[in-house]
Amino acid sequence: xxxKTASTAEAPDTVAATGTVGNFLWxxxxxxxxxxxxxxxxxxxxxxxxxxLHIGHAKAIYINFGIAKEFGGRCHLRFDDTNPVKEEQExxxxxxxxxxxxxxxxxxxxxxxxxxxEQLYTWAExxxxxxxxxxDDQSADDIRNNRGTLTAPGKNxxxxxxxxxxxxxxxxxxxxxxxxxxxxxxxxxIDMASGNINLRDPVIYRILHAHHPRTGDAWCIxxxxxxxxxxxxxxxxxxHSLCSLEFEDHKPLxxxxxxxxxxxxxPKQTEFARxxxxxxxxxxxxxxxxxxxxxxxxxxxxxxxxIAGLRRRGxxxxxxxxxVKRAGVSRANAVVEIAMFDAAVREYLNKSASRYMAVLxxxxxxxxxxPEGAGEELEAVNNPEDPAAGSRKVxxxxxxxxxxxxxxxNPPKKFFRLSPGMEVRLRYAYxxxxxxxxxxxxxxxxxxxxxxxxxxxxxxxxxxxxxxATMHWVSAAHAVPAEVRLYNxxxxxxxxxxxxxxxxxLNPDSLEIIEGKLExxxxxxxxxxxxxxxxxxxxxxxxxxxxxxxxxxxxxxAYAKAQ
Numbered sequence: 403x404x405x406k407t408a409s410t411a412e413a414p415d416t417v418a419a420t421g422t423v424g425n426f427l428w429x430x431x432x433x434x435x436x437x438x439x440x441x442x443x444x445x446x447x448x449x450x451x452x453x454x455l456h457i458g459h460a461k462a463i464y465i466n467f468g469i470a471k472e473f474g475g476r477c478h479l480r481f482d483d484t485n486p487v488k489e490e491q492e493x494x495x496x497x498x499x500x501x502x503x504x505x506x507x508x509x510x511x512x513x514x515x516x517x518x519x520e521q522l523y524t525w526a527e528x529x530x531x532x533x534x535x536x537x538d539d540q541s542a543d544d545i546r547n548n549r550g551t552l553t554a555p556g557k558n559x560x561x562x563x564x565x566x567x568x569x570x571x572x573x574x575x576x577x578x579x580x581x582x583x584x585x586x587x588x589x590x591x592i593d594m595a596s597g598n599i600n601l602r603d604p605v606i607y608r609i610l611h612a613h614h615p616r617t618g619d620a621w622c623i624x625x626x627x628x629x630x631x632x633x634x635x636x637x638x639x640x641x642h643s644l645c646s647l648e649f650e651d652h653k654p655l656x657x658x659x660x661x662x663x664x665x666x667x668x669p670k671q672t673e674f675a676r677x678x679x680x681x682x683x684x685x686x687x688x689x690x691x692x693x694x695x696x697x698x699x700x701x702x703x704x705x706x707x708x709i710a711g712l713r714r715r716g717x718x719x720x721x722x723x724x725x726v727k728r729a730g731v732s733r734a735n736a737v738v739e740i741a742m743f744d745a746a747v748r749e750y751l752n753k754s755a756s757r758y759m760a761v762l763x764x765x766x767x768x769x770x771x772x773p774e775g776a777g778e779e780l781e782a783v784n785n786p787e788d789p790a791a792g793s794r795k796v797x798x799x800x801x802x803x804x805x806x807x808x809x810x811x812n813p814p815k816k817f818f819r820l821s822p823g824m825e826v827r828l829r830y831a832y833x834x835x836x837x838x839x840x841x842x843x844x845x846x847x848x849x850x851x852x853x854x855x856x857x858x859x860x861x862x863x864x865x866x867x868x869x870x871a872t873m874h875w876v877s878a879a880h881a882v883p884a885e886v887r888l889y890n891x892x893x894x895x896x897x898x899x900x901x902x903x904x905x906x907x908l909n910p911d912s913l914e915i916i917e918g919k920l921e922x923x924x925x926x927x928x929x930x931x932x933x934x935x936x937x938x939x940x941x942x943x944x945x946x947x948x949x950x951x952x953x954x955x956x957x958x959x960a961y962a963k964a965q
Contacts, residue, residue, distance in 0.1 A: 425731050427674060431469055431642060440641045443475025447501070448631065451481050452488035454701040454708040455500045457722070458677040458684045464726045465644055465674065467506035478638055479508040482631065483516050484624050486614040500709040504719050515630045516616045518637055522625050523577070525633060525663040526588060526607055530569045534662055535606065536562055537572040538589050549602050555595035556602040562591065576609055579622045583609050592658060600655045604628060632656040636665040643669045646676040647735065677729060678737045680896040682707050683904050697908055704952050705892045705912050715889065716932035716942025716954035721750035747955045751932060751940045756784045756791060759829065759874045760935040762886055762918040764803040766849045766878065769834060772800040777879070780830045794923055798831055801878040803919045808873050809850060811839050818870035820850070827872040829936065833858040874936045881919035884949040886941070888914040925949065
């Protein structure tokens with residue numbers, strides 16, 4: 403695969419459905435170990451617990467936990483819980499569940515930024531004492547307006563030259579809760595004319611009178627991400643702070659803070675390109691909006707790109723990680739076709755999923771020359787890709803269900819399924835021939851009258867004659883009704899939200915709920931188990947009560963049709 407090496411500010415490439423890209427992060431770690439720069443590897447995965455993890459986080463998890471595992475090191479799970487207004491225990495629990503589901507574990511190394519609040523506060527006082535931080539009384543709007551632009555320098559705050567003694571007094575009073583929200587902040591004193599806006603005296607502490615899930619009401623000032631992140635890395639002796647490319651412009655601040663405080667270690671930040679996928683939104687702000695405004699049924703809705711949603715849809719963790727590996731790890735921004743993800747899921751399930759027969763839009767078939775009241779059990783293969791999976795018995799009777807789409811009364815030339823006078827094979831069963839189509843008063847076909855050839859049991863004719871179609875079916879007398887949820891793309895266009903509002907691009911037909919007829923063995927499918935409905939796709943039993951199946955992925959690329 404060719405890969406763009408120009409500035410990441412340029413429009414991203416589109417990655418094809420095949421090929422790989424370089425693993426420069428692995429090479430970096432290997433080189434650091436070989437040179438003796440580090441004796442071991444410590445990475446970290448630091449999510450903010452303000453929502454569920456999504457497929458983009460799966461890439462970060464794979465990189466951080468994968469590198470630690472490959473080089474015999476460890477990866478810390480650290481929650482960046484510095485904003486109590488948006489954080490919930492539900493999110494903390496879901497993040498831990500998702501990481502474990504992907505096959506990784508942090509062992510004894512579960513941490514929270516809030517573990518370090520006292521140390522971070524002490525280091526903030528150090529910056530103040532050394533004249534490298536000050537209390538600013540400007541409003542948030544004034545601070546924003548005075549930061550300048552990409553082409554114009556910022557303006558110094560009128561409070562920038564306060565004495566260290568005054569700043570320390572104000573900061574300590576902030577901690578005591580003497581001031582309301584928004585009245586004062588602590589800013590690092592760096593350079594208001596810097597070409598990097600992140601170095602224009604960034605805010606590092608703000609007043610926030612809010613109950614924290616872990617520290618309660620002990621604090622009413624909280625560090626921001628930039629101040630807490632690098633210092634937490636240092637406390638934990640992280641060797642490689644690996645993060646997505648959006649933090650590249652924050653790297654000079656990361657390094658400035660470490661260099662100007664008495665920290666115990668100096669981790670190195672290295673950036674990689676985040677995962678971008680067509681027909682997918684990975685902005686946590688927008689995902690939260692979809693949940694809040696009930697455009698979806700929750701964070702684990704199978705239409706969502708969250709790890710919880712993919713799990714509920716029936717995507718195996720192995721397939722998700724395989725997709726991440728195929729998408730590759732590089733420094734160049736790229737957009738991966740969603741077809742690559744579907745292909746990874748389909749390829750894994752083709753090898754692992756058991757096959758069953760189900761009819762989603764039933765059309766009744768009566769085999770007129772099959773004895774009334776009779777029935778039999780036929781041998782069906784569980785997985786042709788895995789002989790060890792064995793076989794099962796499928797009941798057969800005089801009345802069956804087939805798919806409505808498998809019959810046409812006046813078929814075009816290349817339609818080889820059932821039509822008047824046409825002979826087809828029923829999977830594992832017999833050859834049948836359609837003799838008559840029964841219609842209702844509106845002219846709709848509601849039943850087919852057919853005959854079968856008893857000599858073709860098992861699906862082969864002793865006289866060697868061939869048929870051009872093999873169809874799935876379900877015995878009407880034994881069919882099990884089930885709710886089937888057909889999930890389609892959540893968005894109508896490959897670049898949802900390109901104009902700033904992804905809600906306008908939501909697909910109103912992203913979910914279709916129908917009642918299907920299933921072979922009886924599917925009653926015993928386990929919740930979360932993904933199987934193949936022959937000729938239809940892969941389906942997973944849902945967590946809702948009752949017999950409900952979610953479509954995981956079709957047998958063919960659905961996006962090719964959409965384009």
